[in-house]
Amino acid sequence: MTEDFYCDEVLNGKTKVNKVLETENVLAYYHTKPFWPVHIVAIPKKHISSLITLEEGDNELLLELLDVIKEVAAMVTKENGSCRVLTNLGDYQDSKHLHWHIVWGDPLR
Template identity: 35%
Template sequence: MEVYTLENCIFCKIINGEIPSNKVYEDEKVLAFKDINPIAPVHILVIPKKHYESIIDIQDDEMDIVAHIHKTINKIADDMNFKEDGFRIINNCGENAGQEVKHIHYHIIAGKTLNWP
């Protein structure tokens, strides 16, 4: 089992430009890019540039990053023209929830009719 640190976090490496990504949006606080294993025609990951393992690790006085991520998701949905058809936002928190990368990230899934498992 790999122990995640900022040095080996794949999302931190993407933020730092060490690993290429197909960027959709970037500002001073967040980066959004296409998932390399999409499960729908639109599958985008939105991540804060500051490393937090999950939502549990965000201190109350830094929780504005979550609002910023949601604003970014709205902007992407509008800019990429899938807002009207609908989309799903997923944030897995912890191993039992299916979080594979221990850097908080939000999945935007769209472009087809989505069922609930």
């Protein structure tokens, strides 16, 4: 996997995705290799390496990102009765680009 799949593949259009919601600065789409039955990823279009590297100047973008996550989570919850929202840090974070997973169901095996 590349260091930043989201910038290198998704945002550059090399990997086509099934969009769920898009704003000027945020993209939410169905995961290309889902781990859960419903697995949506929300990313900022600006490169930010992780949650802990956010800077004060990113506050407006973070609010926009959270608005998208909230809307997608509400949609998944309405359709399935529940959902989980999570992000990974450090060694758990395969792609070094801030991203959130909005998921439902037991992990696929």
